[in-house]
Amino acid sequence: ANFFSDYQLENNYLRCNVTSAELRYFRKQSLEKQVLLLAAKETGQKRYNDMDSFVNPQAAATLNNRLHSLLNYNTKSQAFAQVHLNDEIVCQGYADAVSQDCVYELKYCNRIKPEYYVQCAMYMFALNLPKGLLWNTKDNTQIEIAINDKEAFKDAVIKALKKEKVEAKLISRTSNP
Numbered sequence: 001a002n003f004f005s006d007y008q009l010e011n012n013y014l015r016c017n018v019t020s021a022e023l024r025y026f027r028k029q030s031l032e033k034q035v036l037l038l039a040a041k042e043t044g045q046k047r048y049n050d051m052d053s054f055v056n057p058q059a060a061a062t063l064n065n066r067l068h069s070l071l072n073y074n075t076k077s078q079a080f081a082q083v084h085l086n087d088e089i090v091c092q093g094y095a096d097a098v099s100q101d102c103v104y105e106l107k108y109c110n111r112i113k114p115e116y117y118v119q120c121a122m123y124m125f126a127l128n129l130p131k132g133l134l135w136n137t138k139d140n141t142q143i144e145i146a147i148n149d150k151e152a153f154k155d156a157v158i159k160a161l162k163k164e165k166v167e168a169k170l171i172s173r174t175s176n177p
Helices: 009-014 021-026 030-041 044-051 057-070 112-125 150-161
Strands: 076-084 092-099 102-107 131-135 139-145 171-177
Touching: 009 021, 009 030, 030 044, 030 150, 044 102, 057 171, 076 112, 092 112, 102 171, 112 131
Parallel strands: 102 131
Antiparallel strands: 076 092, 092 102, 131 139, 139 171
């Protein structure tokens, strides 16, 4: 939230259907507290409301340096992505960052989950971009994402959303310095 110059944390908070009183309280808080309030809303974990800070200065500097190795402060963040898969299914979301012809899906987690691959690929598909980078900024793991067959990908997503059996092949290139 503090890396990208155009990042609008309040927009994320508003998408959580907050009350006007919650919004007023949110606006009075520091950036770190706002991030915690957003985390509480998104996860339903009220413990975040009781915290004031969660990032130590060394970890923040490390994260900033990692992000700066591939992105800059003016990189487009929160890129709106929407795709009509068919007459019934519309998917939309916000890609963390887009630079040149690449979607950057940023995570800070202990383990990359399979749904993160699909999330990044969906942003690529919706934004019609050829490359994606799933980046766990916690341990600096970077996974390149590509969609070899867009129609097959689209069909697989539709089947998955309809809870039909899907067969998929994942080819992954990972770097972890």
